[in-house]
Amino acid sequence: QVELVDSGGGSVQAGGSLTLTCLASGFPYNRNCLGWFRQAPGKPREGVAVISSYTGTTSYADSVKDRFTISLSQANDKDTLILQMNNLKSEDTAMYYCAARGGYCVSADTTLPDRFVWRGKGTEVTVSS
Numbered sequence: 001q002v003e004l005v006d007s008g009g010g011s012v013q014a015g016g017s018l019t020l021t022c023l024a025s026g027f028p029y030n031r032n033c034l035g036w037f038r039q040a041p042g043k044p045r046e047g048v049a050v051i052s053s054y055t056g057t058t059s060y061a062d063s064v065k066d067r068f069t070i071s072l073s074q075a076n077d078k079d080t081l082i083l084q085m086n087n088l089k090s091e092d093t094a095m096y097y098c099a100a101r102g103g104y105c106v107s108a109d110t111t112l113p114d115r116f117v118w119r120g121k122g123t124e125v126t127v128s129s
Contacts, residue, residue, distance in 0.1 A: 006121065054104065
């Protein structure tokens with residue numbers, strides 16, 4: 001059974017930083033695409049960043065490039081997915097959640113959040129200006 005547990009959200013001022021963590025386990029496949037997605041009130045869900053568990057290849061939404069960094073470490077059949085968020089802006093305010101699907105990531109994954117069938121419960125990020 002796949003389990004994703006995300007944490008690390010909070011409230012910061014614009015220009016600040018936060019680190020989100022997702023502990024993932026139970027994948028039925030050896031090659032998975034993991035990522036971070038977000039949804040602000042009244043807005044559609046959007047992809048933030050994704051990473052392939054096998055190749056380490058990453059892809060970012062244009063709105064977070066050069067500010068956010070996604071990384072993945074693997075040990076003992078558990079994955080730790082990290083999203084380092086720097087220079088946060090008020091428009092980054094949203095519920096963030098980690099998600100995953102089987103297979104390699106493709107560059108379009110950040111635009112296709114519905115493909116990610118396994119999801120964490122989410123952690124809220126609030127950025128005040």
